[in-house]
Each structure stands twice: as structure tokens, then as C-alpha cells.
Amino acid sequence: MSKNKLQQFADLDTFKNVLQYGLLQKTNFPYKGKWASAYFKNENPIVLELACGKGEYAIGLAEINPNRNYIGVEIKGNRIWTGSKNATNKGLQEVVFLRTEIEWLTDFFADEEVSKIWITFCDPYLSITKKHKRLTSPRFLNLYQQVLKKGGTINVKIDDETLYQYTLDVLAGKETIEKYPCDVSVFELLENRNDIYNDGKPLPEALHIKTYYEKKHLEKGKKIKYILFEKR
Numbered sequence: 001m002s003k004n005k006l007q008q009f010a011d012l013d014t015f016k017n018v019l020q021y022g023l024l025q026k027t028n029f030p031y032k033g034k035w036a037s038a039y040f041k042n043e044n045p046i047v048l049e050l051a052c053g054k055g056e057y058a059i060g061l062a063e064i065n066p067n068r069n070y071i072g073v074e075i076k077g078n079r080i081w082t083g084s085k086n087a088t089n090k091g092l093q094e095v096v097f098l099r100t101e102i103e104w105l106t107d108f109f110a111d112e113e114v115s116k117i118w119i120t121f122c123d124p125y126l127s128i129t130k131k132h133k134r135l136t137s138p139r140f141l142n143l144y145q146q147v148l149k150k151g152g153t154i155n156v157k158i159d160d161e162t163l164y165q166y167t168l169d170v171l172a173g174k175e176t177i178e179k180y181p182c183d184v185s186v187f188e189l190l191e192n193r194n195d196i197y198n199d200g201k202p203l204p205e206a207l208h209i210k211t212y213y214e215k216k217h218l219e220k221g222k223k224i225k226y227i228l229f230e231k232r
């Protein structure tokens with residue numbers, strides 16, 4: 001590992017807007033069910049950016065609407081380091097980062113504690129044997145439906161055609177994973193756009209935010225897709 005990365009990992013322990021839990025399951029996490037009262041000390045809705053990379057969405061959304069609490073969840077420390085620095089430099093106290101694997105989401109958030117989830121350009125894991133790693137697979141949707149409030153939304157931006165179709169199939173109940181059941185009837189598909197920048201429909205301000213990976217995909221001429229669904 002480079003010296004720079006080691007220094008960044010040491011820095012993370014000192015950053016006020018970073019909570020680090022590595023690869024481990026976490027029991028008795030102190031803010032589970034208490035993010036509003038004990039951590040943020042306000043009642044603003046909680047928005048998660050999952051697999052946030054450098055946290056561009058959490059930061060961009062906070063700039064549009066500061067009256068929410070944003071938590072970027074990501075396992076890679078060097079990416080969180082950049083996001084944390086950027087949020088601090090912009091004075092965005094409502095943006096924080098949680099370093100963990102999304103597999104442990106329900107260790108960190110209580111039932112119905114979260115209002116919105118954003119997932120942007122997650123890895124497509126194209127091998128058929130790795131479908132359970134896709135962040136829009138039934139395995140993960142089952143976690144999201146637990147932590148989301150009723151009426152809470154999941155916003156997904158995708159470049160990859162296979163992952164896009166897979167996500168729609170999961171929501172339609174056509175793709176399941178025996179080991180990880182999920183009752184997808186709790187979700188209602190609200191929007192499904194195959195090419196947001198060229199389909200002629202209005203683009204809400206939040207969809208203008210571009211992450212590091214989105215910029216790379218756009219440079220390659222890829223179409224950006226968007227799926228919005230809600231917990232009933």
C-alpha cells in the first residue's frame with residue numbers, strides 16, 4: 001500500500017465527519033435508531049448515498065437542499081478521504097461518511113430510519129455467479145426496504161445496460177435469488193428513463209449532479225439511465 005494511502009487511512013480516524021467500521025459486522029452501533037437525536041441533533045430527513053465513492057452526490061444534494069442529513073456509505077477509505085475533505089472545505093456539516101460494507105446496513109440503521117437512498121454507478125458484476133453482489137439485487141433491496149420509511153425513495157443512476165434491465169426485472173419479480181429472498185411488492189416503480197440527457201423530459205436539479213464515474217461514462221458516450229422507486 002502506498003505511503004499516501006496509509007496516511008489517508010490514519011487521517012480518517014481524525015476526521016470529524018467520518019465514522020469507520022471497516023469490514024466488520026457491528027453490533028450495538030451507538031447511533032442506530034438515534035442518528036437524528038444523538039448524532040445530527042436535528043429531525044431533518046436522512047438521505048443515504050450508497051457506494052458513494054468520493055461522495056459527489058451527498059455533497060451535491062446538500063448544496064441543493066441543506067435541510068437534510070446526508071450519509072455517504074463506502075468501503076474504500078481513500079475515496080471517503082476525498083469526500084470528507086471536500087465536504088469540510090465546503091462547510092457542509094450535514095454531510096458525513098460511514099466506512100463499512102453495505103451488507104451491514106441494518107447494523108447501522110434502524111427500521112424506517114431513512115428517507116431516501118441514492119445509488120450511482122454501482123459495479124454491474126456482470127458474471128452470472130456474482131449477481132448477489134449487485135447493489136440492486138434482491139439481497140440488497142431487502143436491506144433497503146427495512147431501513148426505509150414508508151414513502152421513502154430509492155434513486156438509481158446506471159450506465160450499464162445489463163444492470164439497468166436486471167434492476168427492472170428484480171422490481172418486476174422476474175429475477176430472484178433463492179438464498180436472499182425479498183418481497184419486491186413493497187416497492188412501486190415510479191420512473192424509468194433509459195437516456196436521461198436525451199429523452200426530452202425535464203431533468204430535476206438533483207439529476208444534474210455528476211459523479212466521478214458518471215463523467216467517465218459520459219466521455220465514452222454511454223447513455224445514463226435512471227430508475228426511481230418507492231417503498232409503499
Ligand SMILES: C[S@@+](CC[C@H](N)C(=O)[O-])C[C@H]1O[C@@H](n2cnc3c(N)ncnc32)[C@H](O)[C@@H]1O
Pocket residue numbers: 050051052053054073074075076079100101102103119120121122123211212213214
Ligand atoms: C464504480 S464505483 C462508483 C462510485 C460513485 N458512486 C461514483 O459514481 O463515482 C463503485 C463504488 O462502490 C463501492 N462498493 C461496492 N460494493 C460495496 C459494498 N458492498 N459496500 C460498500 N461499498 C461498496 C466501491 O468501493 C466503489 O467505490
